[in-house]
Amino acid sequence: MQKISFTENLEFNDKKIVTQVLLETSFSKEIRILLKKGQLMKEHKAPFPIIVHIVKGSIDFGVEGTVHVLEQGDIITLAANIPHDLLAKSDSIIRLTLSKLDAAERVEKVVADS
Template identity: 55%
Template sequence: MKTASLINNIQYHETRPTIQVLLDTENGKEIRIAFKKGQVMKEHKTPFAIVVEIFEGSIDFGVNGKVHNLNRGDLISLSGDVPHDLTAVKDSIVRLSLNKGDSAKRVKDVVKDS
């Protein structure tokens, strides 16, 4: 058994979102992304399907050029190879569920390049 918390030990970076792997199991990875208002993850895609939950705050989630405003409690799922981007409308906590074959490093690289 493994446990984690979406609300404990949150760290915000001043200029870019903060990525933290909360759980890495035999089935997948759960990642917390902490955004300050205005921070962006530029357009990117993943080879695997993902699920994104807005745990706190509000995110403009762009998919193929169309923006979806997602708020606390909203979920969105995407198939692999779908271009998407995120912009924090206000301070936000996002939970990202990754396929086991995907890499947290890939997500961290997207943030570094944003």
């Protein structure tokens, strides 16, 4: 058993998006993404399905040209290889669930390129 918190030890950064793998299981990786209002993760794709959960805040979640407003508590799924982007409408804490087969480094690269 492992216990973590998505809302403790928050260190938002005005200059860059902050990502951290908080939990890795036999089937998934749970990543916390901290976005300050106005920060953007540019369009990208994931090689496996993902789950995005808005723990706090709100974002515009663009999927293939359509913007979906996601608010605190919302959770969505997205199939593999679907282009998407994220724009923080307020300071936001996002839980990203990746397949165990996906790499957290891929997410870090998306952030670095944004």
